Amino acid sequence: MAVRTPDPDPNERDDDGTPRDPFGGLGASPGRPGHPLGDGTFGSPAPGSAANPGWLTDIELAEARRRLPILYVEAVPVRTDGVGAVKQVGVLLRATSLGEITRSIVSGRVRYGETVRDALFRHLENDLGPMAFPQLPPQPVPFTVAEYFPIPGVSAFHDDRQHAVSLAFVVPVSGTCQPRQDALEVTWMSPAEAASDALALEMEGGRSTLLRLALASVGALR
Numbered sequence: 001m002a003v004r005t006p007d008p009d010p011n012e013r014d015d016d017g018t019p020r021d022p023f024g025g026l027g028a029s030p031g032r033p034g035h036p037l038g039d040g041t042f043g044s045p046a047p048g049s050a051a052n053p054g055w056l057t058d059i060e061l062a063e064a065r066r067r068l069p070i071l072y073v074e075a076v077p078v079r080t081d082g083v084g085a086v087k088q089v090g091v092l093l094r095a096t097s098l099g100e101i102t103r104s105i106v107s108g109r110v111r112y113g114e115t116v117r118d119a120l121f122r123h124l125e126n127d128l129g130p131m132a133f134p135q136l137p138p139q140p141v142p143f144t145v146a147e148y149f150p151i152p153g154v155s156a157f158h159d160d161r162q163h164a165v166s167l168a169f170v171v172p173v174s175g176t177c178q179p180r181q182d183a184l185e186v187t188w189m190s191p192a193e194a195a196s197d198a199l200a201l202e203m204e205g206g207r208s209t210l211l212r213l214a215l216a217s218v219g220a221l222r
Contacts, residue, residue: 065162072166073120074146075106076214077128077173079188086170086220089194089211090177091203092127093184101184103202105211107166116140116167124171127183133175142167143217146210157206170214191220 056064064070077090092104108123110116117140124134146166148159157166177186193199195215200208215221 069163069165071110072107072148072164073110073116073123074166074168074210075120075124075134075171076169076211077106077124077132077134077171077177077186078218079174080172084172086191086215086218088188089191089215089220090128090173090186090188091194091199091211092179092186094182095184102204103187103199104204104207106171120169120171124173126180128173128186129176129178129180131175132173132177135172135174140169140171142169144168144210144213146206148205155206156209159205168210168214170218191215192222195221 078086079088079090081087092106094102094104096102106123106127108119108126110119114122117136117138120140121134121136124132128134146157146168147155148157148162148164148166149155150158150160150162152158179186189199195212199211203211212221
């Protein structure tokens, strides 16, 4: 079974239906000196997409993945009690492009010109909905850095498409979660259930290891 980093960005669209590119966003430049729009060079928008100059075609994205590590953020949403102890862990139920159902966590690429905090907030809102109310500090600090490799066995994490470097965070949420994008639902579990071998069998790409590291980082792993 192909195992990969959950990657909702290619399906994101603006309010007018225009696809959003994960490499676009703040700081994207409408072409480069000596390379007019739509000239076919790497990073130059295709004809008709000048309104979104950061867009990468499928071929360009595949080329970037072949040559460069891709930066991701991942988040484990949690609910805490009055003293900050983790009581519940949110695990996503996703449908893959192959029709397979898997368990995962909030995940996605960091766009060009985007801060890690902004990327984290964007993906939390995409996967959990706008009423999740994630509690992000001014300067989020990851509990670990996960390295995904296309070759199994290099690390505990595997993504058959690419070499990806992921900054992983535990994020308390206080609102109502209504999944969007390719997330079907958010299942709230106790820390013991989230760290169980039964759940590990449903998770892809080594994320059961990441989930246990997250629980250990907040003292919730028993």
